[in-house]
Amino acid sequence: MRLLIQRVSQAKVTVAGETTGEIGRGLLVFLGVASDDTEVICDEYAGKITRLRIFEDDDAKMNLDINEVHGSILIVSQFTLYGDTRKGNRPSFTAAAKAEPAERLYRRFIAKLQELLGIDRVREGRFGAMMDVELTNDGPVTIWIDNCL
Numbered sequence: 001m002r003l004l005i006q007r008v009s010q011a012k013v014t015v016a017g018e019t020t021g022e023i024g025r026g027l028l029v030f031l032g033v034a035s036d037d038t039e040v041i042c043d044e045y046a047g048k049i050t051r052l053r054i055f056e057d058d059d060a061k062m063n064l065d066i067n068e069v070h071g072s073i074l075i076v077s078q079f080t081l082y083g084d085t086r087k088g089n090r091p092s093f094t095a096a097a098k099a100e101p102a103e104r105l106y107r108r109f110i111a112k113l114q115e116l117l118g119i120d121r122v123r124e125g126r127f128g129a130m131m132d133v134e135l136t137n138d139g140p141v142t143i144w145i146d147n148c149l
Helices: 039-051 097-117
Strands: 002-015 018-025 027-034 060-063 072-077 121-124 132-146
Touching: 002 072, 018 072, 018 121, 039 097, 039 132, 072 097, 097 121, 121 132
Parallel strands: 027 072, 072 121
Antiparallel strands: 002 018, 002 027, 002 132
16 A cells, blocks of 8 residues: 655545545545555554644644644545556556455545544545546645555
């Protein structure tokens, strides 16, 4: 599993002109699922991002997590996080999970975040769709997570 996390003051996903997910202050999480990912990995990563201390406290130090700032999370599936460009100029995506198992783990990831944060604080894009993503990166703060277990 690979996560590209951006701390945002706002983010929104639209599909064919329809808004599928929108948040104010929080985290925009691009989620890539690998072919060998498991439910255990999925649950651990979901817990990890809820504990990330990347929001500033009163002393302007990144010391607060998503719960402490009452933020929301917007999840966007993105298999291209597994693009391998070591050979040639066209990325290979062979390490990415196929659509069915990837969507199953994407759904589990969202459900785990909803369990940890509450349903009203987790939004999503649309799995497998061509999406437009708008965001205002706060900081900017961008964190890459993979192999954290």
